[in-house]
Amino acid sequence: MRLKISNGRVIDPASGLDKQTDVYIADGRIAALGTAPADFETSATIDASDCVVAPGFVDLAARLREPGFEYKATLKSEMAAAAAGGVTSLACPPDTDPVLDEPGLVEMLKHRARLPEFANVYPIGALTTGLKGKHLTEMSELADAGCVAFGQATTAIVDTQVMLRAMQYAATFDYPVWLQAQDPYLARNGVAHDGEVAARLGLAGIPVAAETIALGTLLLLAQETGVRLHITRISSAAGLDMLRIGREQGIKVSCDVSAHHLHLCENDVGFFNAHARLDPPLRSQRDRDALRQGLADGLIDALCSDHTPVDDDGKQVPFGEAEAGATGLELLLPLTLKWANEMKVPLAKALARITSDPARVLGIKAGTLAVGAAADICIFDPQADVTISRNGLKSQGKNTPFLGYALPGRVKATLIDGKLVYDGLFS
Amino acid sequence: MSFMSRNPQLNKDGSLQHLLTIEGLPRNIIVDILDAAVPFTEVAEREVKKVTNLRGKSVFNLFFENSTRTRTTFEIAAKRLSADVINLNVSTSSTSKGETLLDTVDNLAAMQADMFVVRHATSGAPYLIAQHLDATRKDHIHVVNAGDGRHAHPTQGLLDMYTIRHYKKDFTQLTVAIVGDVLHSRVARSQIHALATLGVPEIRVIAPKTLLPSGIERMGVRVFHDIKEGLRGVDVVMMLRLQNERMEGALLPSSQEYFKSFGLTPDKLALAKPDAIVMHPGPMNRGVEIDSAVADSSQAVILPQVTFGIAVRMAVMDILAGGSKGAAA
Numbered sequence: 001m002r003l004k005i006s007n008g009r010v011i012d013p014a015s016g017l018d019k020q021t022d023v024y025i026a027d028g029r030i031a032a033l034g035t036a037p038a039d040f041e042t043s044a045t046i047d048a049s050d051c052v053v054a055p056g057f058v059d060l061a062a063r064l065r066e067p068g069f070e071y072k073a074t075l076k077s078e079m080a081a082a083a084a085g086g087v088t089s090l091a092c093p094p095d096t097d098p099v100l101d102e103p104g105l106v107e108m109l110k111h112r113a114r115l116p117e118f119a120n121v122y123p124i125g126a127l128t129t130g131l132k133g134k135h136l137t138e139m140s141e142l143a144d145a146g147c148v149a150f151g152q153a154t155t156a157i158v159d160t161q162v163m164l165r166a167m168q169y170a171a172t173f174d175y176p177v178w179l180q181a182q183d184p185y186l187a188r189n190g191v192a193h194d195g196e197v198a199a200r201l202g203l204a205g206i207p208v209a210a211e212t213i214a215l216g217t218l219l220l221l222a223q224e225t226g227v228r229l230h231i232t233r234i235s236s237a238a239g240l241d242m243l244r245i246g247r248e249q250g251i252k253v254s255c256d257v258s259a260h261h262l263h264l265c266e267n268d269v270g271f272f273n274a275h276a277r278l279d280p281p282l283r284s285q286r287d288r289d290a291l292r293q294g295l296a297d298g299l300i301d302a303l304c305s306d307h308t309p310v311d312d313d314g315k316q317v318p319f320g321e322a323e324a325g326a327t328g329l330e331l332l333l334p335l336t337l338k339w340a341n342e343m344k345v346p347l348a349k350a351l352a353r354i355t356s357d358p359a360r361v362l363g364i365k366a367g368t369l370a371v372g373a374a375a376d377i378c379i380f381d382p383q384a385d386v387t388i389s390r391n392g393l394k395s396q397g398k399n400t401p402f403l404g405y406a407l408p409g410r411v412k413a414t415l416i417d418g419k420l421v422y423d424g425l426f427s
Numbered sequence: 428m429s430f431m432s433r434n435p436q437l438n439k440d441g442s443l444q445h446l447l448t449i450e451g452l453p454r455n456i457i458v459d460i461l462d463a464a465v466p467f468t469e470v471a472e473r474e475v476k477k478v479t480n481l482r483g484k485s486v487f488n489l490f491f492e493n494s495t496r497t498r499t500t501f502e503i504a505a506k507r508l509s510a511d512v513i514n515l516n517v518s519t520s521s522t523s524k525g526e527t528l529l530d531t532v533d534n535l536a537a538m539q540a541d542m543f544v545v546r547h548a549t550s551g552a553p554y555l556i557a558q559h560l561d562a563t564r565k566d567h568i569h570v571v572n573a574g575d576g577r578h579a580h581p582t583q584g585l586l587d588m589y590t591i592r593h594y595k596k597d598f599t600q601l602t603v604a605i606v607g608d609v610l611h612s613r614v615a616r617s618q619i620h621a622l623a624t625l626g627v628p629e630i631r632v633i634a635p636k637t638l639l640p641s642g643i644e645r646m647g648v649r650v651f652h653d654i655k656e657g658l659r660g661v662d663v664v665m666m667l668r669l670q671n672e673r674m675e676g677a678l679l680p681s682s683q684e685y686f687k688s689f690g691l692t693p694d695k696l697a698l699a700k701p702d703a704i705v706m707h708p709g710p711m712n713r714g715v716e717i718d719s720a721v722a723d724s725s726q727a728v729i730l731p732q733v734t735f736g737i738a739v740r741m742a743v744m745d746i747l748a749g750g751s752k753g754a755a756a
Contacts, residue, residue, distance in 0.1 A: 199640035200450065201586065202550040202577030202613060207641070271434055271558075272551030316529055316550035316559075 002026045008048025012369035013352035025375040028417035048379050054351050056088025056376035058358040058367045060256050060304035068097025073309035073396040082102035082119040083422035084379030085330040086411045089366045090119050094126040095153035101126035101137045101147035117421040122148045127166050131155035151178035154279050164221050171227040178230040184211035191320045193283040197266040206281050208236045215239050219246040231255040235280035236411035237290030254361050257291050258306035261336035274315045275401040276324035296345050303359035305332040309397020334407030340417045376416035384410035435557045445557045445570040448579040449620040454695035461589050463742035480745050484541040488514045489490045491547040497573050501544045504740035528557050542569045550576030569747040577611050584617030586736040594704050598625040604657050606633045607667030610640050623647050633657035637678040654689050661699045668705040669716045682715045692718040706726045
């Protein structure tokens with residue numbers, strides 16, 4: 001199969017390429033850009049006129065819900081959502097049931113995700129068994145099974161001595177550690193940002209100090225141990241300030257933010273909208289503005305969907321009882337473009353935050369259109385709007401605060417290893 | 428836009444569809460309710476304490492959280508309006524069998540309910556019910572919030588306003604102090620919104636820092652941590668109930684120390700205006716938030732609050748049911 005993608009605006013953030021040209025694909029890999037290689041016989045052509053041809057997106061947090069939560073979503077449904085969203089590589093947090101703390105579970109997940117039309121799956125192994133924060137997992141075995149990093153999803157390690165040892169052990173093998181900065185005591189029972197809206201609506205608050213205190217602990221232990229630390233889903237301006245200082249001190253730390261937190265704030269809880277129940281909580285407008293700027297400045301390395309499909313039963317309950325999270329794979333590109341448009345961030349730089357930058361955080365060869373790289377590609381029309389609707393979402397999770405919004409960026413085609421896995425060219 | 432971003436308690440024409448919170452309620456609607464309650468106070472003094480305004484209507488008291496007093500006052504109010512009243516204590520029935528809140532609501536709606544009076548331990552639950560009824564086109568059913576979590580208790584706020592108006596007439600000259608556990612209090616939030624909407628120029632809250640939500644100043648109140656300073660020159664003192672479980676966390680060291688610092692005693696009350704009234708939503712904890720000498724004094728209007736509460740709840744139900752017959756019928 002020799003495929004030509006013609007006339008598109010080809011953007012490869014990794015190399016800085018941004019021009020109208022053709023992409024040639026052979027044997028599932030990028031064969032050439034611009035002119036066809038010698039003896040290339042095109043067997044099919046995709047006309048990408050007026051479209052952007054970019055590397056497939058790399059999502060640092062997508063819950064596929066298998067194993068254990070198949071009533072919320074399945075690999076099949078969420079991989080269809082990934083393809084429709086242009087996501088070709090994704091990291092999945094270990095908070096499945098059972099949690100990803102045994103090599104057999106990771107092998108099973110990798111095996112089940114091996115279908116050619118599925119995005120490449122990079123499991124984050126559990127840092128402690130059962131995410132309980134007491135015993136270390138067999139990280140080396142888990143890495144052999146396919147884990148690329150170790151983390152706790154949204155569960156904190158309460159015991160700082162365990163945290164220290166977990167980091168020391170991970171650092172022994174140079175495994176990255178991915179952690180959310182949220183003090184479990186200050187966040188206890190909390191369901192919303194501890195601010196004006198929570199005070200008014202009578203919701204139990206999670207103060208910003210829950211993030212900064214945990215972040216302080218994590219940064220100092222990372223400095224102590226030399227571990228490669230990645231902070232997941234940062235949520236506050238004060239947290240970003242600490243991160244900046246940590247970096248200046250030479251601490252090896254990277255960081256991501258969820259696409260929801262770039263656009264929404266505490267006010268979007270509105271009249272108890274359970275779709276705005278997220279973890280970490282949507283914070284103040286000032287925090288949101290700092291996150292938007294931090295991502296533009298590169299203080300935040302990558303943007304992720306924090307894809308969390310929740311069934312209706314988990315959301316059609318009073319706000320404080322609702323399960324946290326929002327579906328996101330199909331919103332990653334539109335929310336990235338909306339941010340880029342509003343912040344006047346150049347398209348190539350914006351796309352870096354969902355391609356080459358997260359690939360660097362993951363330490364994988366993806367998110368690039370370099371000759372020889374796997375032909376994981378997303379072709380999209382940056383001018384066309386999509387209206388987010390329940391029926392339009394491929395994900396089994398219909399839970400998003402953006403229902404009814406018109407957002408920029410329509411995915412026209414997604415390729416994985418040169419194979420067309422989503423065809424929205426005529427829709 | 429999601430339907431949840433719209434305030435569901437007002438109809439498109441600005442009239443009251445549900446009573447969920449006092450926040451955002453136009454002044455004229457509040458005043459209409461207070462005015463409508465006046466003639467209903469007289470109904471209680473008749474030999475036959477009944478009017479026919481809600482005859483043939485079914486009012487469901489849907490209590491997901493235990494409450495005897497509030498449920499009883501709603502029941503009396505509905506019965507004096509000649510409604511059929513059905514009491515459901517849901518915390519001990521269907522939800523413990525695994526039925527969801529909205530399934531319960533759908534079932535009761537299928538029994539031709541006209542009104543739900545909802546009490547729930549989680550903030551926002553009556554919103555969910557109201558939004559669901561509107562989304563399923565059952566907009567002939569009205570929801571009255573009888574207290575949700577820490578969020579709102581609008582009929583309590585309204586009966587408090589009725590009481591203040593009864594004794595003080597003009598809201599725009601008053602200084603009002605709310606004393607106690609504001610953090611956990613749906614009553615305080617409803618009082619603050621009501622007082623502000625009715626034009627009270629100075630609303631004070633008096634509490635230790637552990638019992639105040641962060642950002643409370645942005646609701647337009649002055650914060651005091653010293654009760655003596657806070658009570659100085661006030662016209663109205665609104666006490667809040669302090670629940671015993673507050674001693675269990677790290678919110679307060681003991682009820683004795685709370686009483687010493689924040690309990691309302693005659694000597695502290697003496698700092699308020701001589702004709703200041705003292706209110707309490709009940710049930711009172713004597714010796715915890717209020718001294719018996721104050722609770723039983725001539726300045727206390729705690730029992731009139733209860734009596735007015737029934738009239739105010741009658742007025743709310745009557746207005747929601749679309750009635751304008753008042754107490755004459």
